[in-house]
Amino acid sequence: MNLLTLVAEPWADYGLVDSGHGRKLERYGRFRFIRPEPQAMWAPADPNWSADGDFIAASDDEGGGKWHLSRDVPRGGWPLKWEDVRFTAMCTPFRHLAFFPDMAPQWAWMRERTGEGDQVLNLFGYTGVGTLALAAKGAEMVHVDASKKSVEGGRANALLADLADRPIRWIIDDAAKFAAREVRRGRRYDGIFLDPPKFGRGPTGEVWRLEESLPSLIADCRKLLDERSKFLVLTVYAVRMSALAIGELLNQAMAGLGGRVEVGEMAVREEARGLLLPTAIFARWVRD
Ligand SMILES: C[S@@+](CC[C@H](N)C(=O)[O-])C[C@H]1O[C@@H](n2cnc3c(N)ncnc32)[C@H](O)[C@@H]1O
Incomplete structure (x- = not known):
């Protein structure tokens, strides 16, 4: 299996400006933020960064910490655009x-x-x-997330993007439970996109642990695809796991469906020097 590198290039409303010494400087619309980034082990292009906000990690660095924001940064968020899709960016506690x-x-x-x-x-x-992004292309979307707040954010983004009238079902549910229910209902999909966290909880306390829960979820996703389906995209971040491992999982699960599986790393291109900051791994099945 060959590994691909999928690079997010800077766009008008977003860029990784500079990175190094365990931190990164990014622009989100008119604001710039500094966040911890353990993989940026190199030296930054410019040693003097100025920003509108800085996330200071807690001393245990278990993901906790606090934003230090200038007065100008709207606490309730501000609008950004990717291609034709408008949405809200906001400094979250995470x-x-x-x-x-x-x-x-x-x-x-x-x-x-x-x-x-x-x-x-x-x-x-x-x-x-x-x-x-897919609803804008005419897809009929089913959006599932365990968090009421995230789903509310999604609905608000749909309004901002002028896509609130599109066929989008916003569902607060446990991803694995929902997929299993869809299998029982005999549903099929043209495409599936999943971006699971390392650890998470469903709305009624269902536990999601990536290594343990992923194989059966992928098996259910496979049952939701058929000979007319076009893709399945799986992205994984913040875990000690290789792209080859999730590639082999998909290869096995998709056997008999035709198409092919590709795998690799995801990265963001730094604007200062063009270097690549890795962010996640992916495996995706596609029928060409
Ligand atoms: C990092 S986000 C995914 C990012 C998203 N795909 C994007 O690109 O904007 C992970 C999401 O998984 C949700 N989550 C965690 N455990 C879950 C579960 N058991 N079932 C459904 N969603 C869950 C969280 O609420 C969170 O919104």
Whole structure:
């Protein structure tokens, strides 16, 4: 299996400006933020960064910490745009900005394969930028996330993007439970997109542990695809896991469905020097 590198290039409303010494400087619209980034082990291009906000990690660095924001940064968020999709960026307590810019190449790849009336399932869909990117291409979307707040964010983004009238089902549910229910209902999809966390909980306490829960979820996703289906995209981050491992999982699960599996790393291109900051791994099945 060859490993690909899928690179998120800077766009008008987002860029990784510089990185190094365990931190990164990014622009989100008119604001710049500094966040911890353990993989940026190199030296930054510019030693003097100025920003509108800085996320200071807690001393145990278990993901906790606090934003230090200038007065100008709107606490309730501000609008951004990716291609034709508008959505809200916001400094969240989880150190990110309420969407994941490194996903852009996956959204673009799925959009190329998505047409009017296609049925697409987005599991662990968060604030829905991926859902809206495909809805804008005419897909009928099913968006599932365990968090009421995330789904509310998705609905608000749909309004902002002028896509609230599109066929999008916003569902608060446990991803694995929902997929199993869809299998029992005999549903099928043209495409499936899943971006599971390392650990998570469903709305009624269902436990999601990536290594333990992923194989059966992928097996259910396989049952939701058929000879007319076009793609399945799986992205994984913040775990000690190789792209080869999730590639082999998909290879085995998709056997008999035709098509092929590709795998690799996802990265964001730094604007200062063009270097690549890795963010996640992916495996995706496609019928060419
Ligand atoms: C990091 S986000 C995915 C990012 C999103 N795909 C994007 O690009 O914007 C992971 C999401 O998984 C959700 N989640 C965690 N455990 C879950 C579960 N058991 N079932 C459904 N969603 C879950 C969280 O609420 C969170 O929104």
